[in-house]
Amino acid sequence: MKKSNPRGGAIIKNLSLFSTISIIVSFTVTSATFAQEIVKNITLDGQINPNPMMIDGMSGGSLQAIEVVNTKETSTGLCSGLVDRRPNHILILNTFFEFLKIEVESSTDTTILVRGPGGVWCNDDYNNDNPALEGQWQAGQYKIWVGSYEETTNSYRIRITGNNP
Numbered sequence: 001m002k003k004s005n006p007r008g009g010a011i012i013k014n015l016s017l018f019s020t021i022s023i024i025v026s027f028t029v030t031s032a033t034f035a036q037e038i039v040k041n042i043t044l045d046g047q048i049n050p051n052p053m054m055i056d057g058m059s060g061g062s063l064q065a066i067e068v069v070n071t072k073e074t075s076t077g078l079c080s081g082l083v084d085r086r087p088n089h090i091l092i093l094n095t096f097f098e099f100l101k102i103e104v105e106s107s108t109d110t111t112i113l114v115r116g117p118g119g120v121w122c123n124d125d126y127n128n129d130n131p132a133l134e135g136q137w138q139a140g141q142y143k144i145w146v147g148s149y150e151e152t153t154n155s156y157r158i159r160i161t162g163n164n165p
Contacts, residue, residue, distance in 0.1 A: 039086055042160070046095040052161040057088045058153040059110050059146040068145060069113050069120045076133055079122035081111035081147025089158070091116075091142040099164040102144070103132035106156035109149050116142030 040055060061084030066072055069079050091102075091114075104110045109129040114121045117140035126132035148154050 039090060040088065041090045041092065043092040043094065044097070044160075046097075048100075048160060048162045051163065052159045055089065055158045055160070057146060057156055057158065059083075059088070059104075059106065059108070059156050060148040060150065060153045061085070061145075062151060065111060065113050065122065065145070065147050069115060069122065071120055071122075074120055074122045076121045077123040077126075077131070079111075079113055079120070080124050081113075081149055082151060083111075083113065083145040083147040087115075087143035088146045089144040091144055093137055093139050093142070095139050097137040097162065099135065099162060100137045101132060101134035101159075101161050101163075103127065103134075103159045103161075104130050104146055104156050105159055106130060106148075106154060108154040108156075110154070110156055111147040111149075113145040113147065114142050116140055 040057060042053070042055060061082050063083055063085060065079040065081050065083050068083055068085060071079055073079060102112065102114070103126070104112055106129070110131060111124040112122065112131040112133060114133060117138045121133050123131040123133055144158075146156055146158070
């Protein structure tokens with residue numbers, strides 16, 4: 001049997017342990033929730049609904065694009081701009097897409113980097129200052145980074161469509 005201190009020492013130790021556990025649990029849950037808000041997952045099962053699908057985000061980071069994708073240029077363009085180590089989005093395609101276009105719309109100059117089945121694709125200035133990637137897409141998971149040329153974050157909207165113009 002534990003003797004308690006007349007001043008409440010045992011109670012304070014137990015309360016202190018409870019407070020520490022509560023803080024750790026709270027921090028873990030908050031961190032997991034925050035991480036989910038940063039990386040936005042998109043899953044497509046053969047149809048894009050609505051078409052086009054629009055997803056908002058914040059571009060930029062502190063790393064050069066080449067540091068993340070380990071290549072300077074792809075068949076679709078230069079891998080440039082500043083990005084975060086973690087992708088902005090994860091696109092999961094549950095089926096092959098004969099045509100899919102991912103276009104970034106922003107008031108600032110942005111870049112796009114995609115790593116997925118079959119390799120890495122990058123683009124800058126497909127449509128003025130906005131990048132895009134289009135063509136056939138294999139089923140699988142794609143990591144998408146949206147970069148910018150400034151270290152500050154900038155808002156953007158990704159437009160995903162299956163309509164071949």
